[in-house]
């Protein structure tokens with residue numbers, strides 16, 4: 001039997017990159033990655049690792065139908081705050097799955113803000129536009145596993161949340177949440193790829209299929225508050241670390257979005273979720289990320 005094909009959207013990015021890495025390390029799958037620029041260094045690095053890279057935008061509906069040909073599974077991720085509506089990006093992938101009878105769509109989404117707030121908060125597109133795709137998968141009958149992620153651990157570096165204020169002194173600058181507010185986090189690089197790979201691996205099993213599609217899966221690695229984050233960083237690096245909230249400096253409409261996250265974004269316990277630990281996923285912690293990345297990152301900045 002020829003190996004199953006898995007198509008990965010956003011292959012050069014955070015989530016897609018984690019999925020591609022896990023699938024390649026696992027072996028046994030043909031991995032097809034999507035990129036808008038096949039000549040980019042990130043895309044070429046994946047080609048060198050045996051990934052079949054295809055140059056395509058998820059807005060190219062006909063191209064996607066070709067790209068998903070023969071696929072056993074597709075991993076879908078969308079890019080917010082661009083000219084292309086996120087719901088359209090997601091629906092295009094769902095339609096291309098349907099056109100090819102793709103057995104499994106693994107869709108990384110977020111809960112509806114309107115639903116979470118019982119209609120009190122509307123217009124948080126980064127949530128509602130994704131949630132509309134969740135509903136669309138059901139409406140068109142596309143077998144789908146939906147993942148709901150937390151804040152990305154990697155935002156510390158990727159979104160400049162960890163800032164040096166003087167040699168040996170650092171601030172974790174978070175948008176809104178006060179220091180004792182517990183938030184859900186996903187260590188994307190280490191945990192998303194193994195989770196998606198395990199889901200694909202178990203898809204043939206009818207009892208797993210039923211469990212995996214019952215409700216969105218909380219794809220979070222740990223819960224943590226800012227105070228604990230700062231204490232962990234200080235303990236592991238020997239530096240002075242404080243946690244600050246930026247509520248007074250954030251302009252609208254971002255401010256409303258972050259206030260929504262503070263007030264309504266709450267996933268049920270346990271985190272990490274039992275369904276994924278039952279699949280054998282060994283989740284990583286903030287402490288792991290500090291050791292993996294931040295110790296070196298902070299030492300290099302401090303000695304520059």
Ligand SMILES: NC(=O)c1ccc[n+]([C@@H]2O[C@H](COP(=O)([O-])OP(=O)(O)OC[C@H]3O[C@@H](n4cnc5c(N)ncnc54)[C@H](OP(=O)(O)O)[C@@H]3O)[C@@H](O)[C@H]2O)c1
Pocket residue numbers: 010011012013014015016034035036037040043077078079080082083110126149150151152155
């Ligand atoms: N950051 C967080 O804390 C957080 C939390 C929860 C959910 N999310 C969600 O996670 C998703 C992003 O996932 P990610 O971080 O894995 O994505 P990412 O790394 O930012 O981007 C993934 C890939 O998308 C491609 N892309 C397609 N259209 C693009 C455009 N117009 N501009 C830039 N890149 C584009 C790029 O690949 P090519 O250049 O190769 O085409 C990029 O590598 C978003 O939907 C976000 O809402 C984020």
